[in-house]
Amino acid sequence: MTALPKPAVAHLAPPEVAKVEAVEKALGHVYVVAYEKPAAPAQLTPQQVQLLQQAERDLGVCLVAYQAQA
Numbered sequence: 001m002t003a004l005p006k007p008a009v010a011h012l013a014p015p016e017v018a019k020v021e022a023v024e025k026a027l028g029h030v031y032v033v034a035y036e037k038p039a040a041p042a043q044l045t046p047q048q049v050q051l052l053q054q055a056e057r058d059l060g061v062c063l064v065a066y067q068a069q070a
Contacts, residue, residue: 004068007039039066 012020012034024032042065044052056063 006068007066008036010034010036041065042067 016034020032020034024030042048044065048065052063052065
């Protein structure tokens with residue numbers, strides 16, 4: 001399987017960062033991540049969900065799976 005590029009996090013200027021922070025504040029208890037291009041949530045099989053959840057338990061983190069863009 002060939003690795004596809006991961007969504008790149010957008011490089012924002014300080015005024016753009018301030019805008020994102022204002023959106024987060026307005027939404028309340030929400031984190032906003034800016035990507036250069038849209039990142040679609042991955043459509044996972046039940047087995048893949050189990051694998052992701054086990055990795056979360058093992059690592060003690062929250063993982064989010066996005067569909068790789070060709």
